[in-house]
Amino acid sequence: MSGSAEETGAALGPGHEPDVRFSLANERTLLAYQRTTIGLVAAGVGVVKLLDDEVLTYVLGALFIVCAAIAGVGGHRRYVEADHAIREGRSLGPGRTSVALSVGLLLCVVVGALYVVTSAG
Secondary structure (H helix, E strand, C coil): CCCCHHHHCCCCCCCCCCCHHHHHHHHHHHHHHHHHHHHHHHHHHHHHHHCCCCHHHHHHHHHHHHHHHHHHHHHHHHHHHHHHHHHHCCCCCCCCHHHHHHHHHHHHHHHHHHHHHHHCC
16 A cells, blocks of 8 residues: 655655645744744843843843744744755754754843842842
């Protein structure tokens, strides 16, 4: 019983499109990265505008903006890589964006904790 190229993971020939479910799942993942980017930009702007005018406030705001850039650029790169992998019938492999974003958010937690400790009466 022979399956289609989409089912077996074989490369698709010219003029053939992959199973639409894979493309739609890839687009949903891109949209999740974009929502994360918007939230991180909002967090960065909110921190700078709403907290005291201290160095740690600006560092924390900048870290959120950097994390937003990582999510936005990395999410788009992952979308393109996944699209090529889907069309070529190969596995995608691990991504680096989630690791970089996790490290950046961990730094945000550390700086946020320092802000709380140093600004407490």
